Amino acid sequence: xxxxxxxxxxxxxxxxxxxxxxxxxxxxxxxxxxxxxxxxxxxxxxxxxxxxxxxxxxxxxxxxxxxxxxxxxxxxxxxxxxxxxxxxxxxxxxxxxxxxxxxxxxxxxxxxxxxxxxxxxxxxxxxxxxxxxxxxxxxxxxxxxxxxxxxxxxxxxxxxxxxxxxxxxxxxxxxxxxxxxxxxxxxxxxxxxxxxxxxxxxxxxxxxxxxxxxxxxxxxxxxxxxxxxxxxxxxxxxxxxxxxxxxxxxxxxxxxxxxxxxxxxxxxxxxxxxxxxxxxxxxxxxxxxxxxxxxxxxxxx
Numbered sequence: 107x108x109x110x111x112x113x114x115x116x117x118x119x120x121x122x123x124x125x126x127x128x129x130x131x132x133x134x135x136x137x138x139x140x141x142x143x144x145x146x147x148x149x150x151x152x153x154x155x156x157x158x159x160x161x162x163x164x165x166x167x168x169x170x171x172x173x174x175x176x177x178x179x180x181x182x183x184x185x186x187x188x189x190x191x192x193x194x195x196x197x198x199x200x201x202x203x204x205x206x207x208x209x210x211x212x213x214x215x216x217x218x219x220x221x222x223x224x225x226x227x228x229x230x231x232x233x234x235x236x237x238x239x240x241x242x243x244x245x246x247x248x249x250x251x252x253x254x255x256x257x258x259x260x261x262x263x264x265x266x267x268x269x270x271x272x273x274x275x276x277x278x279x280x281x282x283x284x285x286x287x288x289x290x291x292x293x294x295x296x297x298x299x300x301x302x303x304x305x306x307x308x309x310x311x312x313x314x315x316x317x318x319x320x321x322x323x324x325x326x327x328x329x330x331x332x333x334x335x336x337x338x339x340x341x342x343x344x345x346x347x348x349x350x351x352x353x354x355x356x357x358x359x360x361x362x363x364x365x366x367x368x369x370x371x372x373x374x375x376x377x378x379x380x381x382x383x384x385x386x387x388x389x390x391x392x393x394x395x396x397x398x399x400x401x402x403x404x405x406x407x
Contacts, residue, residue, distance in 0.1 A: 115358030115381045116319055118163040118343045119144075122172030123268070126348045129175055129195045130360070130380075131163045138385045141175075141196045143403060144360070146347045149377055151360075152403035154196025155388045159183075161198075164257040165213025165225065167264060168195075173401070176222060178212035190214060190226055196403040197394040201237050202245075211253040213260055215267070221246060225260050227253030240397055270297045276310065287312030287322060294324075301346045303330040303369050308344065325354060327363070327371055336363065336371045357381070378407065 115134035122128070126147040132140040139157045144150070159181035166177040175195045180188035190212045191200035204226040206212040214224040220240075225248045251259065262272070276295035281288055295310040305328040312322045325344040327336040336352075338344060344354035352363035352371065358381030364372040393399035 116342045117355035117358065117360065117380060119345060119353065119355060120163070120166050120168045120175070121268070121345050121347070122168045122170060124170040125172040127168070127172030128345075128347075128353065129166075129168055129172070130355070131161050131166065132380050132383070133161070134358070134381075140380075140383060140385075141198055142380070142406075143172075143196045146349065146351070146353065149362070151378055151406050152196055153383070153388075153406050154394075154403040155198045155390065156385045157181075157198050158385070162209065162213060162257070164261040164264075167213070167215045169216040169219045171219055174201075174216065174219075174397075176214040176216065176224070178206065178209070178225075180206075180209055188212065190224060192222065194394045194396075194399075194401040197388075197390045197401060199390040199394050201395070201397060202239055207253070209256065211255060214248055215260070215264055217246075220244065223248040225252055225255070237395055237397070243397070265297060268299075270299045270308075272296075273298045273307070278313075285316045286318075287316070288314035298328075299346060301350060301365075304328070304335075304365065305330070305332065306344060306346060306352065327352060329369065335369075336374075338374075 118131045120129045128144040128146055130142040130144055137159055139161045141154045143152045159179055162178040168175055174192055176192050178190050186205055188206040188208055189203045190206055191203040193200055204224060211225050214222060217223050220242055221244045223246050274296040276291045277293040278289045278291050290312040291310060297308045299306045307326045307328055309324045310321060314320055315322045325338040325341050326334050329335050338354055341354050341356035347353050350365055354361050359379045360377045361374045362377055363374050366372055393401045
């Protein structure tokens with residue numbers, strides 16, 4: 107088994123369904139989280155706000171246009187210790203929020219640019235002071251199980267909506283406190299997402315790795331006969347871009363793979379290294395407090 111990547115920086119991406127945009131949730135070290143946006147048509151990156159706490163990336167979602175983010179956050183400090191919020195990425199300042207019961211439930215999905223389905227048992231939206239929520243924006247419970255579960259069932263619901271298929275639910279060993287994982291898969295959980303004749307496969311090896319990530323994942327690019335064309339190995343996240351490039355993150359770096367003629371994958375191309383970034387206070391610009399203004403963070407290379 108390959109050694110786990112450097113645990114200090116992990117990156118998870120959330121892809122917009124109707125725009126060439128990805129929001130990156132960069133975690134590291136420990137409970138320092140930075141939000142970034144990535145224009146995948148130009149491969150430009152913009153950084154926004156940092157947060158001291160935890161963003162639960164599997165319970166996040168982007169509006170189809172990619173201009174709103176819903177997320178579950180927890181600082182475990184103060185009166186409001188955890189909450190679900192809607193913000194303007196790459197900023198985390200809440201336009202609306204719902205208090206949460208610890209890390210049980212929380213997060214949500216955008217059914218459309220104007221319909222927000224929240225995983226909360228608190229039905230009333232709490233707008234930020236001075237921010238008016240448009241009248242045509244509706245907030246609805248995500249399902250009958252709103253406010254329940256942890257990463258699932260919302261994780262599986264979002265993945266299936268976005269074109270992933272569960273190929274194998276896998277099989278885990280019983281919980282244990284010894285290395286390498288608290289829950290190790292004897293047979294990995296496998297999700298697949300097709301793009302033409304190609305298949306992107308995400309394998310979950312274990313949960314709560316000692317001195318490693320919460321989810322230990324590998325990604326593979328397969329052909330139509332399920333032969334491995336490219337093994338990405340241990341990696342935090344991978345998905346298809348709007349233009350058909352394979353995007354992935356590992357060891358604090360973001361990469362792309364261009365698919366050539368005959369579905370031949372090129373060599374992984376490193377686009378940016380986010381490992382050296384460190385926490386700083388970043389106040390939100392005025393546009394981040396509006397539901398309709400264009401918001402742009404600080405461009406980085």
